[in-house]
Amino acid sequence: MKFRVNGTAYKLDPLPGEMLADLLRSRLGLTGTKIGCNEAECGACTVLVDGLPVLSCSYPAARVEGKDVLTIEGLAAVPGIDARIEDLHPLQQAFVLHGAVQCGFCIPGQIMTAGALLQTNPDPSEAEIRHALKDTLCRCAGYPTILRSIQAAAYALRTGEPVPPPSVAVSGDAGAHATIGHLQPRPDAVAKVTGAAKFTDDLHFEGMLHACVKRAGVPHAFLRKLDVEKARALPGVAAVLTAAGLPGERNHGIVIPDWPVMVGVGERVRYVGDAVAIVAAEQREIALQALELIVAEYDLQPVVAGPVQARQADAPSLHAGGNLLKHIKVRKGDVAEGFAQADVVLEHTFYTAITDHAFLEPECSIARPVQDERGAGHQRMEVYVGSQIPYADRNQVARALGWSEERVRIIGQLMGGGFGGKEDIAGQIHAALLAQATGRPVKLLFDRHESLLVHPKRHSTQIRVKVGARKDGMLTAVETELYGDTGAYASLGEKVLTRATTHSSGPYEAPHARADCYAMYTNNPPAGAFRGFGVTQSAFAVESMMDMLAEKLGLDPVALRRMNALRVGSVTNTGQVLEESVGLLECIQRVEAEMYRRAGDQPFRAQVVPGQPHKRRAWGFAVAYKNTGLGGGAPDKAGAEVELYSDGSLEVRTSSAELGQGLVTILQMTVAEEFQVAPERVRVLVMDTDLTPDGGPTTASRQTYVTGNAARHAAQALRQAIASSLAEKYDCPPEQVRFIEGLAQVGDQRLPLGEVVELLKAEGRQPRALYEYWAPTTKPLGEGGKMHFAYGFAAQAAQVEVNTLTGEVRVLCLIAANDVGRALNPLGLQGQVEGGAMMGLGNALTEQFVVENGQVITDRLARYRIPSIELTPEIVSIVVEHPTSEGPYGAKGVGELVSIPTTPAITNAIYHAVGMRVDRLPVNQELLLSTL
Amino acid sequence: MTNWNCYYLAPSIEDALQALAKAKGPARLVAGGTDLLLELQQGRQAVVDTLVDVTQIPELNTLEVRAGRLFIGAAVPLHRLVDVSLVRQHAQALVEACGQVGGPQVRNVATLGGNVAHALPAADGSIALHALDAQAELAGINGRRRLPLTDLYLGPGRSILAESGELLVGFWLPLGQPGQASAFRRVMRPQGVALPVLNLAAWVQRDGDRLAGVRIAVGPAGPKPLRALQTEQTLLGQPLDEPTLAKANESLLGEARFRTSPQRATAEYRRHLAGVLLRQVLALAWERAGNEIPR
């Protein structure tokens, strides 16, 4: 078969069953084409065949006979990792400059699809772009920015002018800084738009085996019999391992080690994704075939299908300690007294669904045994993986191998999204066990189906809210009772549901508050961290309730919130006095103003759409808060190291994870700011447990604050060391040493930074500084005082349109204000805001991970729907900056906050449009219609 | 474990039929593969020895007016149907239906032949073809034949093609005349699979303020795409006013067998939507037919 790829002619025959994506990725090494689903749903694998975009994951390779294929690698004039931005195609340039690249996994598909559109339509309208990109999904969901990037590129292509820059405002504090607060594209953006960026599955090692996992497929059972002999005998199989003969610890778990590495004969299966055997073979197909030869027999047990059932006395007990993972309590004042003072008491129960992160890059781990360089004679294990907590992976892998931690090195890779779903162990341990057994590198790649079945989800919850208020609207008491489904294993369940509980009375000051949460084990897939960390669920409940209360009292919903809103001096329901950085009132006021500007004076009254009497529109409002950092008494620290090189460049190192959220840009900007060099002079190395100090988990919106501070302090420490050296040499006080434009300045002497390196080395000092930053201490829940060192605050308004003939709901506009302390990189913030809002929209309208009696129904991306560009409303971002004194330059976390108020803003708008109170997520259009 | 052994790009109908007959193991025809290849990949379809690709066969890629009818080759990709003005002129409902299938990547390879042969009761293209009174042309070892579209279907996912070993050559549609027009609409759910909760296509011929001709197809409304013949009878010769529509609505509910599909829609919801779509689509087609030149 003859064909051309990116202009190069090839003569290669197709293999049996081979798809074009396999040919490109495996045989031609063109790994810029990504596989997000392998089921024609996501568009990540889009390439052009004779100019037309097709999905290469389901396009038989045999079909390219005589055709011309264009992949992302063929788009730029100068391809590859060294490409400069000027060498790129205008689409690539625009995606970089406008900040459309976040995790980057979908980007090759976005650019190829958009490129095809621009070839036939050089000046597409917004609607035409949406239509063309309809099935090219981005989970980081910077859809509005993607749209603007395409328009900017189209302009450049049409006119021959440069790509117009983005119109994102700088931080209010940008004037005080050279870099911080200004717009900065990601350091990895160019590699991501050219396809040069490598994700774990793009790596290949000599002699590498491919692993697959035999999953139980039953939700609750005892493994009666397991026979792997036939699988072992299959030619091409290198190893089949079971729970019998595990070299190290039998369980893993990020907080509680309750999750079996593999379930052994006689042991309990607790969910469909439990592993019973693992296989490594020369090829993936052989490993898959071997799975089918494994015979596993089970004694089925009654299924615990939900948290309420799990708490009943007659429910089967899933773990040694029973089904209750934790009873979490919040107590403030005396709610009985509070309700007695109330003029109105309302009570309602809300339900939220399990949802999946659906990060576009499915989990992949490669374990590779290597000889210890220090010649100690024993092996070490390298694990290449996109993980949110590299040091926790190291610990868990080492324990499972029965090795000391130092013998394991986690080498973190670019991550195609995480959102909390890459905190737990996925394939790391299994790959390492197989590599240990075979002495060869082993790749374990989940396909989308396996990813959906196995990794921890967002907790589904049942939340009863009872509020009491005086006639004037002042809250007197809030009482909540939550049931959270933590599934088969603990994961981060206790922490997530603690956050759900402490935030369950909303960002309001109620004199009396009480919350009880039952975190329950069930036979559903485990639930763990997911952007919002429990607060997404409780905010939906309490923000719906606040609207119900406003209606009952005949008050304006915004006024009711303003009246009760947390402010400086308020006492939270956990007894914390808020001392600073509480921008909630400003968020409320600015969203309200923008909403009225657009809506006229009755935003909450339903409007009939002119000419379409069956369509009604209205606005809805909601607020939220979210802690920054671990809090609750957990030590919260991060290490970072900054080094100066003799070419004058700098490197900042920390194990903290980059999942697309933009931490690497923040670290780069921070060091650049401290040394007054251009950001491009600063390299960022993250996620390598041999080379980077522990930055702690990438969770709880903590990295900008905690690791950002570590990097800032490390940079300052290095600067001071340099200053004192120079001060000695030039005999002046260290304060007179300044850093300007890549130079160190002492009096009228100017030294290139590179020369300083030689100077330090000559003095026997290393040109680097390591800093371990400890965030302010916090108090455990129940002890009162400072439970969290900072909170972010947000308000949103949503405008919806409901079709009263079909029940269909569309979101037309979202106005989002976020108090982020300081916008360190407004470009990255824009992406977080848009993506977060879209995730909240998905949570309201599209996402529902369906499990029936422990069996997963939504086991394909085609059944689990995440928002596409077609559902994307106009998103107006308002940045509110109430700096927090200890945050780096005043910043606090934003990653989760941005997505929390979206869901209730939408459901409140639906109520105003058609009078249906949504108390179960996601919105069911059929149910909605039936209530009209 | 590979999903197929041999992938054969058939240059002609005869070669395709030969290859099907002579394959060493199970063999299937494939066009865009947007249904079949996914079923293979996901194990919902047993692995095959040979896939016979029909997309290179010139006749199956033809789209033209021939012998007073519009001929649409079975392997014409959907994007061409949507882009070509000939189709818009004579078969607006088909343009609307095919324009909603997947994204451009899917429409660049998916075909009308595959949409029909896959035989789902609510495939968008098939529903539009039913309302447009399409005939299917089949080719087999023993020659060619033409059938009304409805005769192809046996049940959900089952057509006579599997049994007879024939392939679909293409579809013959009557040319649009002044006073005639068609339309298509569907209602989706934002959650779960991208199959319509309900879709409906209609073709009308206007004579002044009366319906001189009408055809309606709806799905899923039974095991096969439904031509709503009784509903058509209620409408025929009537003005398109609310009393007529109410009667037609009643007829439709009488002849359609709407079912509840778990996680998607109840029968009740579908019954309600049938009335909504019937009114909406008829009104649209009626309005279009009022314009002298059919669009």
Ligand SMILES: Cc1cc2nc3c(=O)[nH]c(=O)nc-3n(C[C@H](O)[C@H](O)[C@H](O)COP(=O)(O)OP(=O)(O)OC[C@H]3O[C@@H](n4cnc5c(N)ncnc54)[C@H](O)[C@@H]3O)c2cc1C
């Ligand atoms: C992301 C996505 C979204 C989709 N959205 C929709 C949608 O909104 N509405 C909708 O209706 N469909 C949708 N589909 C389904 C699909 O695209 C259509 O059914 C398509 O038209 C099938 O055509 P194909 O050429 O790809 O068929 P194939 O998969 O190649 O074939 C389907 C079946 O038809 C047979 N066949 C194909 N050609 C012939 C022939 N000439 N003669 C005889 N038998 C033949 C094959 O053997 C097979 O059994 C979607 C699919 C995807 C992947």
Ligand code: FES
């Ligand atoms: S990988 Fe091909 S569409 Fe998702």
Ligand code: FES
């Ligand atoms: S940037 Fe699109 S999925 Fe992450």
